[in-house]
Amino acid sequence: MSGEETIRVLVVDDHPVFRIGMAALLRSLPGIEVVGEAADRAEALAAAAEHAPHVVLMDLDLGGDSGVETTRELCRRDPTLGVLVITMLGDDDSLFASMRAGARGFLLKGASPEEVARAVRSVANGDFLLGPQLAQRGALYLSGARTRGAQPLPELTDREREVVDLVARGYDNATIARRLVLSSKTVRNYVYGVLAKLDLPDRGQLIVRAREAGLGGEDPGTA
Known part of the structure; x- marks a missing residue:
């Protein structure tokens, strides 16, 4: 997207307090417009189809739904969409399952407002981003993956x-x-x-x- 275009964001999280707070933070940032909020997979897919966001902030634990599978479906429908996962789940498997599903970025919910703003803009511009707490772990995980042998059900994390x-x-x-x-x-x-x-x-x-x-x-x- 062009540098002057307003970034359209959809916030997906099943916890209303966090979702409302995140939407309020994003609305306070210049050049960012919150076009919708969703609490589950069905709402996220419907809101994305209606509002055509540039970026989706995605929680991985959506009550009875999977944020990873919701990410996969959103990216299948629109490969240009930037999904930024922001979650309490900091384990390596959640991280890489999200990336394989098509997410472009991953932040923990403890990220600062400045980190969130920077991540949204980076993902909107097509960049791939790992939060500072996760970058080193990502490198170590990928290094270890090259040395691991065949495993049962290799498509799983x-x-x-x-x-x-x-x-x-x-x-x-x-x-x-x-x-x-x-x-x-x-x-x-x-x-x-x-x-x-x-x-x-x-x-x-x-x-x-x-x-x-x-x-x-x-x-x-x-x-």
């Missing part, structure tokens, strides 16, 4: 594979959440994202696919 392994062992989401120190909602979003990525209809088929790939065990454990 390490964290997704870890979740699927526990699903294949028969654990429910609450138990998986305790074992991985995640929220149950985050585990649910991981499972939803994996089902979409592997094109599977339900959890039962996921267990079958995972065990065929060598994950899980013949005798599922119990919590």
Whole structure:
């Protein structure tokens, strides 16, 4: 986009206090217009179609929806769209799942207003951006990825594979959440994202696919 064009932004987050606060911050910045807000996948897709934003600020945990899959669909519909993920999830798997889905930037929710403003403008201009807390981890992750051998279900991230392994062992989401120190909602979003990525209809088929790939065990454990 041209340097003088107003940047049209859509804010997607299921927490109204954060969403409203972020929208207010962006409205205070010169050259940025907030064209819409959304709390879930359906609202995000509808708002993007209606308002044609240049940038979408995307939370990864949208209640019952996956921000990664929402990002993937938005970028499929409009490859020129800049998705800037801003989330509490700072783990490497969330980071790289977002990038593979088409996001151009990734910030933690603890980022300063100056970092948010700089990231929005960079992503709008077509740049690829990692927040300062994440840049070094990104380099280390990519370096390590080159040395890792073949893994079961290679289309999944390490964290997704870890979740699927526990699903294949028969654990429910609450138990998986305790074992991985995640929220149950985050585990649910991981499972939803994996089902979409592997094109599977339900959890039962996921267990079958995972065990065929060598994950899980013949005798599922119990919590």
